[in-house]
Amino acid sequence: MTVEQIYGLAIKMGIGADLRGQKTVLSQLKKLNERFKKLSPEKKEKFDKDRLFNPYSDSRVLSGNPDKEVKRVMAGIDIDTSELLMARYLGDQYDKKIDLVISHHPSGVALADLSAVMHLQADVLNRYGVPINIAEGVMKPRISEVARGVLAINHNKAVDAAKLLGMSFICIHTCCDNLAAGFLDKKIKKDNPQTLAEILKSLKEIPEYREAGKQKSGPKIFVGNAGSRVGKIVLSEITGGTSGSKEIYEKMANAGVGTVIGMHMKDEYRAEAEKAHVNVVIAGHMSTDSLGMNLFLDELEKKGIEIIPCSGLIRMKRF
Ligand SMILES: [Fe+2]
Numbered sequence: 001m002t003v004e005q006i007y008g009l010a011i012k013m014g015i016g017a018d019l020r021g022q023k024t025v026l027s028q029l030k031k032l033n034e035r036f037k038k039l040s041p042e043k044k045e046k047f048d049k050d051r052l053f054n055p056y057s058d059s060r061v062l063s064g065n066p067d068k069e070v071k072r073v074m075a076g077i078d079i080d081t082s083e084l085l086m087a088r089y090l091g092d093q094y095d096k097k098i099d100l101v102i103s104h105h106p107s108g109v110a111l112a113d114l115s116a117v118m119h120l121q122a123d124v125l126n127r128y129g130v131p132i133n134i135a136e137g138v139m140k141p142r143i144s145e146v147a148r149g150v151l152a153i154n155h156n157k158a159v160d161a162a163k164l165l166g167m168s169f170i171c172i173h174t175c176c177d178n179l180a181a182g183f184l185d186k187k188i189k190k191d192n193p194q195t196l197a198e199i200l201k202s203l204k205e206i207p208e209y210r211e212a213g214k215q216k217s218g219p220k221i222f223v224g225n226a227g228s229r230v231g232k233i234v235l236s237e238i239t240g241g242t243s244g245s246k247e248i249y250e251k252m253a254n255a256g257v258g259t260v261i262g263m264h265m266k267d268e269y270r271a272e273a274e275k276a277h278v279n280v281v282i283a284g285h286m287s288t289d290s291l292g293m294n295l296f297l298d299e300l301e302k303k304g305i306e307i308i309p310c311s312g313l314i315r316m317k318r319f
Pocket residue numbers: 105285289
């Protein structure tokens with residue numbers, strides 16, 4: 001497979017697992033393509049063309065030739081200069097030439113434009129019963145806050161390192177978070193837990209969470225207790241770029257939500273959820289990111305590509 005094909009597969013799988021439904025995502029892409037056709041030549045020139053087929057602003061090819069054939073990949077949760085140097089070192093010193101480095105968390109332009117993917121969260125909240133006007137109203141200031149926040153970051157640091165090292169580098173964030181959310185959605189629906197303890201039991205059957213448990217970072221109850229009944233369970237905090245708005249818990253409670261399963265949660269968010277009597281189960285950050293990445297990496301490995309995990313990626317195969 002080439003770098004371009006790997007990137008294309010990530011987008012295709014991400015759309016297939018999107019909690020908004022594939023149909024909704026494809027129709028939004030179609031509308032954007034129609035708008036693009038009507039733009040002036042100058043505006044077309046400046047337009048980020050990847051947006052015409054990729055609805056995830058935080059997933060991009062960052063450096064290297066897209067047509068390059070890939071036999072061995074180094075994949076991790078966060079890729080910085082150190083991991084890129086390690087990839088070069090593995091090739092030079094151990095005869096393990098790395099053709100492509102894949103980061104889960106965004107870098108370069110994909111990090112600078114992270115906030116653009118957060119609109120997904122309003123649609124997901126709407127599917128769980130929060131009226132769209134409320135979901136959009138609550139998300140809007142938070143999206144602006146994230147957009148301003150990422151501007152302060154030296155977002156191109158790792159991309160510059162990849163270019164200097166001549167390393168192909170891509171990041172696939174929301175595509176993989178969608179895969180994790182879709183997987184967890186099916187698992188929770190199948191197991192139909194009635195208490196928070198039963199949610200923990202269901203999650204701990206997943207190998208990534210079992211391994212995280214051994215590393216003292218397994219799933220935990222953040223709000224509620226083992227015997228608390230779950231009510232309506234939502235997976236609103238697994239995908240969509242980064243944490244949403246802490247104002248949402250009260251709106252969720254009004255929409256009949258009983259329990260949120262998330263990846264990670266700051267204390268100020270936890271306090272708001274507690275105030276709204278919404279239970280929270282935190283599955284774990286690196287483990288959930290690993291789950292999403294693994295579902296994608298399995299497809300690469302099936303096509304004969306060797307995967308070298310690094311940077312917090314708990315590699316578990318499912319074939
Ligand atoms: Fe993450």
